[in-house]
């Protein structure tokens with residue numbers, strides 16, 4: 010804020026100073042009259058223009074055959090303009106306006122140029138009138154005397170001139186006239202200026218939205234404006250003579266005020282945020298600027314304080330800060346705040362010898378609960394969980410909800426992993442206790458992944474990623490448990506990403522090939538079928554077995570495209586062998602559950618059969634039990650329609666899943682493939698032997714044929730014969746082989 014300064018005493022000097030004693034008594038009397046007349050006008054409160062015009066006229070009367078004029082410099086201090094010239098016709102005024110001060114700029118132009126009075130007795134010959142000769146001719150101006158008008162700051166702001174229609178030089182009396190004229194005009198102009206700024210100040214003071222307080226140098230309150238009263242509740246009557254201490258909130262210590270006053274004393278001002286108290290007792294924040302007002306001798310005469318109430322802004326700021334760092338539903342810190350807190354905990358742990366654990370916690374089956382109970386109840390559930398979890402976090406820990414049913418907990422300052430595990434055990438136990446929600450008892454569980462600083466990583470992003478990975482591991486391990494991150498998890502996922510990337514390429518470049526393994530009728534020894542088994546012709550690693558990539562292809566969905574290709578290829582091959590005169594075979598093709606979920610199996614089969622021309626009877630689809638359980642009604646109708654076109658259906662890896670023969674009756678299954686894990690040890694494990702025998706018997710009662718896979722030796726074959734197993738497949742007969750080798754194998758047998 011600009012300092013208010015007391016105006017300097019008005020200057021009365023033109024730089025001439027004519028002694029009264031040099032004037033005749035008659036002249037002295039004239040001058041006295043002049044001053045008296047003007048004083049009367051001023052006392053009357055006459056307008057400043059009126060007074061200035063009066064000065065000109067009175068002086069014209071005292072100097073016959075002459076005209077008075079006042080010219081002022083413009084704001085940019087470049088040109089002189091006529092301010093008052095009551096006796097000069099308007100054409101003359103127009104020609105004078107915009108006069109540029111300079112050595113040829115006439116008497117007035119030279120006053121500004123030389124900063125002193127100029128007395129030109131002959132305007133037609135004097136070089137100072139060089140540029141204004143025309144004016145002199147036009148108006149018959151023969152002589153022109155001009156003196157400076159000073160501002161309060163003793164700056165030459167304009168000129169007062171007497172121009173004559175005759176050649177003449179000024180007498181001391183004339184000089185006195187000019188001196189008095191310019192002095193009075195200077196005062197009148199100055200007074201007008203300060204009245205103007207006083208009016209302006211009054212307007213600002215009354216109308217300001219900001220509270221304004223003015224004190225004396227002892228800080229006693231002199232004046233407050235309406236906005237001040239509105240914000241603080243105090244009127245001037247209640248504050249007069251009090252100091253601003255009356256408003257103190259008690260929120261700031263002595264040091265604060267001491268620093269504030271030393272800034273005011275040293276620099277003349279201070280600004281900043283301060284808490285004050287309203288009349289109601291309410292404390293509020295304000296943005297306050299205080300300035301000291303000094304006089305010419307640098308003594309402080311007043312202090313002015315201007316403030317705005319920033320409660321609303323502060324509230325909004327605090328709200329925004331809270332919203333941007335907290336979760337709306339639970340009020341817990343969000344990921345951003347967690348990051349901040351975790352980084353602090355790490356910085357602290359780095360100094361001492363302790364650990365920081367980041368727990369990634371995911372509720373088990375929350376989605377199911379949320380869907381069945383409704384979202385409002387789901388929200389309540391999350392709030393319940395939140396309040397339970399809060400029991401485990403200390404002040405130094407951070408519990409965060411990062412979205413959905415995912416929570417993170419940063420445990421700071423942990424001495425070792427045992428103490429981390431102890432807390433995690435407790436969390437698991439507490440969460441699994443039944444909740445009461447809308448009058449219902451509900452049971453929950455959660456899976457927790459843990460990453461530890463400094464063991465696993467040193468920054469938020471890394472720990473977060475690793476804790477998440479470990480959490481998925483806990484889920485895979487059957488949920489309701491926790492897992493620490495291990496390096497193995499990391500390399501597994503890197504391998505996963507690498508293979509995914511390469512598989513995409515493989516699909517694009519068609520790097521797959523199909524091998525065929527014969528299926529043999531145990532009673533006759535004839536080859537009755539072939540299982541199509543895919544291989545990946547990897548450009549670097551050579552032939553890669555499906556065990557390495559089928560799983561990943563299923564997780565990424567790439568199995569849909571791979572499976573389509575295999576089916577087309579297997580059908581094409583089977584039809585080609587048939588055409589080439591090989592004995593009839595049933596071609597068995599594996600189909601993944603993902604193909605049933607994501608692909609259009611029915612269309613695919615139609616198109617494979619159509620493009621190959623293969624008889625549907627010669628195609629068998631191998632399914633796993635889990636496919637049947639997924640959306641049973643849909644599968645039932647789909648498999649029925651596949652049966653209608655004549656396809657065969659087999660259950661692969663039987664024994665490893667639900668092994669429920671009851672539901673198999675619903676589906677029109679043709680064959681069961683006993684999983685090789687039972688077949689492998691038939692000869693040495695009586696349990697496996699018993700299981701295989703039971704499966705064969707039950708299947709036969711349901712009119713299903715049975716094929717045993719993984720037959721590797723004669724003993725196994727003999728046991729299977731004794732059980733009346735229908736068919737066999739295994740290394741004992743042949744490994745899966747490329748099509749040419751397979752054809753040769755068949756031709757050899759017949």
Ligand code: C2E
Nearest residue numbers: 542543554555556575599600601719720721738739740745
């Ligand atoms: P699966 O369908 O149960 O196929 C039988 C697996 O047992 C084949 O492994 C076969 O090579 C192997 N095998 C056959 N006889 C013996 C034996 O006597 N001893 C031993 N130790 N193993 C034997 P492969 O070719 O590595 O395929 C593995 C699995 O990959 C298959 O198991 C199947 O689930 C899947 N798979 C293969 N090709 C495809 C395909 O085109 N689509 C889909 N979705 N899955 C496929």
Ligand code: MG
Nearest residue numbers: 540599631661
């Ligand atoms: Mg199979």
Ligand code: MG
Nearest residue numbers: 661662684718
């Ligand atoms: Mg199998």
